[in-house]
Amino acid sequence: MVLTGKEIEEHNSRESCWVIVHGKAYDVTEFLPEHPGGPKIILKYAVRSISKRHVDWHTANGQLQGKDATEEFDPIHPPDTLDKYLDKSKHLGDVDMGTVKQEEKEADPEEQERQDRIARMPILEQCYNLMDFEAVAKNTMKKTAWAYYSSGADDEITMRENHSAFHKIWFRPRILVDVEKIDFSTTMLGTKCDIPFYVTATALGKLGNPEGEVVLTRAAKKHNVVQMIPTLASCSFDEIMDAAEGDQVQWMQLYVNKDRAITKKIVQHAESRGCKGLFITVDAPQLGRREKDMRSKFTDVGSSVQNGDSTDNSQGAARAISSFIDPALSWKDIPWFQSITKMPIILKGVQRVEDVIRAIEAGVQGVVLSNHGGRQLDFARSGVEVLAEVMPVLRERNWEDRIEIYIDGGVRRATDIIKALCLGAKGVGIGRPFLYSMSAYGQPGVDRAMQLLKDEMEMNMRLIGCSSVDQLNPTLVDTRGLSMHTTGVPSDTLGLSIYDPLVNPKEKAK
Numbered sequence: 001m002v003l004t005g006k007e008i009e010e011h012n013s014r015e016s017c018w019v020i021v022h023g024k025a026y027d028v029t030e031f032l033p034e035h036p037g038g039p040k041i042i043l044k045y046a047v048r049s050i051s052k053r054h055v056d057w058h059t060a061n062g063q064l065q066g067k068d069a070t071e072e073f074d075p076i077h078p079p080d081t082l083d084k085y086l087d088k089s090k091h092l093g094d095v096d097m098g099t100v101k102q103e104e105k106e107a108d109p110e111e112q113e114r115q116d117r118i119a120r121m122p123i124l125e126q127c128y129n130l131m132d133f134e135a136v137a138k139n140t141m142k143k144t145a146w147a148y149y150s151s152g153a154d155d156e157i158t159m160r161e162n163h164s165a166f167h168k169i170w171f172r173p174r175i176l177v178d179v180e181k182i183d184f185s186t187t188m189l190g191t192k193c194d195i196p197f198y199v200t201a202t203a204l205g206k207l208g209n210p211e212g213e214v215v216l217t218r219a220a221k222k223h224n225v226v227q228m229i230p231t232l233a234s235c236s237f238d239e240i241m242d243a244a245e246g247d248q249v250q251w252m253q254l255y256v257n258k259d260r261a262i263t264k265k266i267v268q269h270a271e272s273r274g275c276k277g278l279f280i281t282v283d284a285p286q287l288g289r290r291e292k293d294m295r296s297k298f299t300d301v302g303s304s305v306q307n308g309d310s311t312d313n314s315q316g317a318a319r320a321i322s323s324f325i326d327p328a329l330s331w332k333d334i335p336w337f338q339s340i341t342k343m344p345i346i347l348k349g350v351q352r353v354e355d356v357i358r359a360i361e362a363g364v365q366g367v368v369l370s371n372h373g374g375r376q377l378d379f380a381r382s383g384v385e386v387l388a389e390v391m392p393v394l395r396e397r398n399w400e401d402r403i404e405i406y407i408d409g410g411v412r413r414a415t416d417i418i419k420a421l422c423l424g425a426k427g428v429g430i431g432r433p434f435l436y437s438m439s440a441y442g443q444p445g446v447d448r449a450m451q452l453l454k455d456e457m458e459m460n461m462r463l464i465g466c467s468s469v470d471q472l473n474p475t476l477v478d479t480r481g482l483s484m485h486t487t488g489v490p491s492d493t494l495g496l497s498i499y500d501p502l503v504n505p506k507e508k509a510k
Ligand SMILES: Cc1cc2c(cc1C)[n+](S(=O)(=O)[O-])c1c(=O)[nH]c(=O)nc-1n2C[C@H](O)[C@H](O)[C@H](O)COP(=O)(O)O
Pocket: 148, 149, 150, 162, 200, 201, 202, 203, 230, 231, 232, 253, 281, 318, 348, 370, 371, 372, 373, 374, 375, 408, 409, 410, 411, 429, 430, 431, 432, 433
């Protein structure tokens, strides 16, 4: 049976709310209170806004026109979400889209301005480093997408510290070493990679690019680097795995669900699909307060990646899509994970040496020293600073080979990668730069970003006097300034403003 727009319109209240996604109708009435992003987002976005006033009137009077929610649904929800989480009885069938009222898109001057900036954006070849992509993305991305990707927690001190920490490490390069042939390939969790970085897990890829995370999959294949698949991806897990080619290696990033049966199903499915590593995110018992995200229009967006209870959706996309995450996750859960999968287990978001020791004692295969890109606890130290704390302690115990240590956060140059490897990291994760290059230029952008890092890597390895990554070691870096968190002493504005420079008395007499 094919439904008409008129029939859908009759179900336009909290008591009965039907919406259309990709030309099919769904009865979401019972789902409204369960939606992790709260009911408002479905009701609000589900409404075909003939005009803002119209929508406000209908919303205020509890009368809503359940309508085509496709455009708002796609960036936040993997395509298989409704099949996975909405009971089949609520799938009402196809809709004759010719009978659905077309929305009169009100002219949006902000969007027009953005389109003008896109028309004037630099060509890809004018991007010479990862920060260039950030500048273009900031100028061309939708405000809400930029807000979500670029935001850090609270005052974003840690987000900025992540990158500036690398500026506190200086090189002690060697000379007169034959560096004609450079090989910066390496292995990570046993996988051979062209260069010691991986694409780390970052949620909601379709906010930046309509294809989402599969763009990163294709670029990772081309450059033979590993991709970590996020739990909160816009694409479905299987779409991302299916987009991989040949023996391309992918890892799974896991937010642990309060409902361990859901988590077990996800982990065992990932293993059955050939995932080569399980990265359990341990620094997010609650997602951080990312105020740019909270201010953006996603103040009540939802995501039904996994069923959770209704959430306080005044906290932006991040908080809205993460209500399922279990804050009770603890060390006692590690044996359970080891019992449900054979994949190597890595703890992502470790931030002090005591927990690295515990991770080794718990028998996990790796840790990522990370503060989630500064999106969680503000004033957490940078991954590279924690690395400088951890490695000497492990070396003292002869434990440095008992676990693979990764870091992420603020990596924007190959020199950052080299500094991390000199200190003992196996590899580094990179997040935002690939989101920005993907958002601004699609896969060609990500390709160029990865190639730029390879070019920088070759040059900097040569200049530091090493021809392969196994030669990188702590004697090549000076980290004495790394733990200095002193901000510059506030400038003595008063003194400077009244200070009379010495003036020659004769001069004064004139
Ligand atoms: C930029 C970004 C990072 C996210 C991220 C989303 C974005 C847009 N998301 S989040 O929405 O929940 O915070 C995830 C995530 O899904 N899971 C996770 O483990 N880390 C998440 N991270 C953190 C990420 O894996 C790295 O730790 C961080 O991005 C590294 O810093 P740079 O971005 O500076 O490279």
